[in-house]
Amino acid sequence: MFWYIFLLVSSVKLLLIPTYRSTDFEVHRNWLAVTHSLPIKEWYNDTTSEWTLDYPPFFAWFEYILSHIAQFFDPEMLKVTNLNYASYSTVLFQRLSVIVADLMLAFGTKECCQYLSASGVRKSSKWKSRWKSPATVLQVLLLCNAGLLLVDHIHFQYNGMLFGVLLMSIARMLQGCTMESAVWFCILLNLKHIFAYVAPAYFIYLLRNYCFDSTQPVTWSRFSMTKFCQLSVVVASIFMISFGPFIVLGQFAQVMSRLFPFKRGLCHAYWAPNFWALYNVADKAAAFVGRKLGMNLQHSSAVMTGGLVQEFEHTILPSVSPKMTFMLTLVSILPAIMKLWYSPGNPLHFVRCVILCAGASFIFGWHVHEKAILMVIIPLSLMAVVWKKEAQAYLLLAVAGHYSLFPLIFTAAELPIKILLLLMHSVYSFFSLSGLFDVQGMERTWALPLMSKAESVYLLGLFPLFIFETVVHSLLNLKTSLPFLPLLLTSVYCSIGIIYAWLKYYQHFLSTNEVNHKRKAH
Numbered sequence: 468m469f470w471y472i473f474l475l476v477s478s479v480k481l482l483l484i485p486t487y488r489s490t491d492f493e494v495h496r497n498w499l500a501v502t503h504s505l506p507i508k509e510w511y512n513d514t515t516s517e518w519t520l521d522y523p524p525f526f527a528w529f530e531y532i533l534s535h536i537a538q539f540f541d542p543e544m545l546k547v548t549n550l551n552y553a554s555y556s557t558v559l560f561q562r563l564s565v566i567v568a569d570l571m572l573a574f575g576t577k578e579c580c581q582y583l584s585a586s587g588v589r590k591s592s593k594w595k596s597r598w599k600s601p602a603t604v605l606q607v608l609l610l611c612n613a614g615l616l617l618v619d620h621i622h623f624q625y626n627g628m629l630f631g632v633l634l635m636s637i638a639r640m641l642q643g644c645t646m647e648s649a650v651w652f653c654i655l656l657n658l659k660h661i662f663a664y665v666a667p668a669y670f671i672y673l674l675r676n677y678c679f680d681s682t683q684p685v686t687w688s689r690f691s692m693t694k695f696c697q698l699s700v701v702v703a704s705i706f707m708i709s710f711g712p713f714i715v716l717g718q719f720a721q722v723m724s725r726l727f728p729f730k731r732g733l734c735h736a737y738w739a740p741n742f743w744a745l746y747n748v749a750d751k752a753a754a755f756v757g758r759k760l761g762m763n764l765q766h767s768s769a770v771m772t773g774g775l776v777q778e779f780e781h782t783i784l785p786s787v788s789p790k791m792t793f794m795l796t797l798v799s800i801l802p803a804i805m806k807l808w809y810s811p812g813n814p815l816h817f818v819r820c821v822i823l824c825a826g827a828s829f830i831f832g833w834h835v836h837e838k839a840i841l842m843v844i845i846p847l848s849l850m851a852v853v854w855k856k857e858a859q860a861y862l863l864l865a866v867a868g869h870y871s872l873f874p875l876i877f878t879a880a881e882l883p884i885k886i887l888l889l890l891m892h893s894v895y896s897f898f899s900l901s902g903l904f905d906v907q908g909m910e911r912t913w914a915l916p917l918m919s920k921a922e923s924v925y926l927l928g929l930f931p932l933f934i935f936e937t938v939v940h941s942l943l944n945l946k947t948s949l950p951f952l953p954l955l956l957t958s959v960y961c962s963i964g965i966i967y968a969w970l971k972y973y974q975h976f977l978s979t980n981e982v983n984h985k986r987k988a989h
Contacts, residue, residue: 469580469606473573476611477566483620484562487878492623493551494518495530495561496544502527503534503545507712511722515547521725524709525657529625533564565619568628575634576609579849582641601852604899608848609634613869613892614841617885622875626838629659630845637821637846641814645677649698653705660726661839664796664828668820671804673698681811733787738954739835740871740961746784748959753783792833799827806977815853819976822847826969837875840868840965847972851900858900859917860972863926866893867964870929874954882937925964932960 497516505513510520510527520527534545541556543549580602615627636651652669655662678695679685713722738744780786803823810816825842829835844865851861869889876885901916914923936953945952 468603469573469577472606472610476616477569480562480566480569480616480620483616483884484559486621486884487876487881488553488558489622489875490518492553492558492561495623495625496552496557497547497550498522498527498530499534499537500545500547500549502531503538504547508716508718511713511718511725513547516550519725521728523657523660523726524713524722525654526659529658536560536564561623562620565623565625565627568625569619569631571629571631572615572627572634573610573631575631575638576606578638579609579634579641580605582638583849583852586641599899599902601903604903605848605852607895607899608851608892609845611892611895612841612845612848613888614838614844614865614872616888617869617872617876618838618841621881621884624838626841629655629662630841632658633662633845634849637818637849640672640817643814645673646698646701649673650701650705653702657705657709661842664832664842665821665824667800667804668807668817668824671807672814672817672820675808675811679811733792733833734835738958739829739837739839740867740958740965741830741832741835742962742966743787743831743835744955744958744962745966746787747781748955750781750784757783789833792831795831796827799831800824802977803827803973815850816976818846818850819972822850823969823973823976826965826972830966830969837871840864840871843969844868851896852903855904855917856975857972858904859922860968860975862893862896862900862915862917863922863964864968864972865896866926866929867961867968869893870933871957871961871965873933874957925967928960932956 493516497518498520501510501513501515501520513519537557537560538545540560541554543554544552544557544560546552583602583605615630618624619627632651632655636648636655639645639648639651649669652662652666656666674695675681675685677698678691680689683689710719710722713719734743734747738747800823803820807816807820822843825839825846829839829843832839844861847857847861847864850857852858866889869892873885873889897916904917914920915926918926936956940946940949940953
């Protein structure tokens with residue numbers, strides 16, 4: 468059944484090959500050309516294209532391997548000077564490469580499903596149909612995730628492969644293979660460094676449960692220096708394999724400058740639906756009121772809404788620096804990692820901490836991309852089929868988070884596709900999860916399954932928001948005077964739901980006290 472689902476969704480991906488593609492398509496075509504045509508010493512120095520290589524070395528080698536297959540489709544795509552080259556063969560190859568790379572997502576999903584089936588976390592005799600079992604629901608939630616379909620197979624990226632590596636690491640941790648989990652995570656960090664956001668959860672869990680005896684109170688006499696050294700050697704070895712060649716070439720500083728370009732500004736061109744979207748709007752509202760009161764304030768709206776990626780100085784509220792966002796993120800994850808430290812032996816707590824760390828970095832991080840919400844939604848999918856409260860958080864976060872990705876695909880031809888993908892995934896999520904937890908539809912209230920009335924009103928509010936953004940905004944001729952308004956409304960509205968869901972999930976994590984991770988779920 469698992470591979471039937473995978474083949475079915477792969478067929479859908481094939482149908483999406485001719486759809487809109489973003490500048491990320493040219494980004495990855497350029498990386499194919501750079502890694503294939505230039506010597507390694509020039510990979511992180513080349514500036515022929517504005518889309519310079521800014522992923523860690525393992526991803527550069529991934530592009531290098533792909534380039535040797537790409538040459539059989541169209542060798543012209545591998546010329547560094549062929550900017551914005553997009554022949555039919557090039558498009559076909561790059562689209563197919565993403566579909567094939569999703570095999571990693573399939574293997575990671577399969578391992579997580581096998582853990583669910585074998586561990587007894589959600590064992591029950593009531594699953595009369597395999598299609599209604601937690602493992603099958605998880606398969607559909609992950610393999611048919613609307614966000615991955617939108618971002619990878621229309622917009623164009625390789626997130627499915629990366630999340631497959633993350634799921635493989637999580638599955639190995641759940642299965643008790645801590646060293647193998649650490650290996651997978653180190654590989655992931657050297658594929659895309661944004662996953663460093665969840666590294667604190669790995670560090671704390673491995674330190675407490677691998678280097679110390681998780682069944683005993685923490686004392687230095689129970690600290691295993693041997694295990695700590697083993698873990699350190701494994702981690703250091705993977706990073707040396709990745710960065711070693713560039714260290715030898717004296718280019719380590721250049722590589723790091725590409726990986727961490729802090730001069731890009733607080734927010735991306737399209738504001739991610741996080742705390743800073745609310746902060747920016749509050750600053751603009753305060754500036755508007757200030758001008759009405761006669762204050763002489765500099766007008767800076769074009770910098771915030773013109774789609775440019777650059778630094779921005781707020782008008783009324785204090786401007787934000789990378790250090791401030793780092794401190795806010797660190798403070799926001801401290802309760803979660805402290806809970807993880809003081810609750811040893813529970814790998815499900817580890818998954819919860821990963822989710823919360825990813826959520827904190829999304830909400831408070833510097834120059835956050837809207838696509839980063841998938842770092843929260845994907846691991847939360849696993850917990851959604853285990854516990855009712857986590858299913859509730861998932862539904863709210865998944866619907867709001869996936870809707871927030873709509874502005875990435877703004878072409879009219881793809882409008883029905885993104886609506887259909889979101890509706891299908893949302894409807895399936897509501898019906899399958901409510902079935903897992905015996906929720907009888909809108910029982911006793913008109914609220915959505917597993918949702919409170921207020922949460923239901925919020926989610927249903929996405930419909931009038933969508934109508935305004937796609938129809939009313941044009942009818943009122945606001946495209947000239949307020950062209951940024953739809954993006955602003957999407958960011959602000961979705962940020963409210965995402966922050967609320969994260970806080971609610973945080974409260975659930977801090978208050979839950981289960982000791983045995985195999986105990987039957989509520």
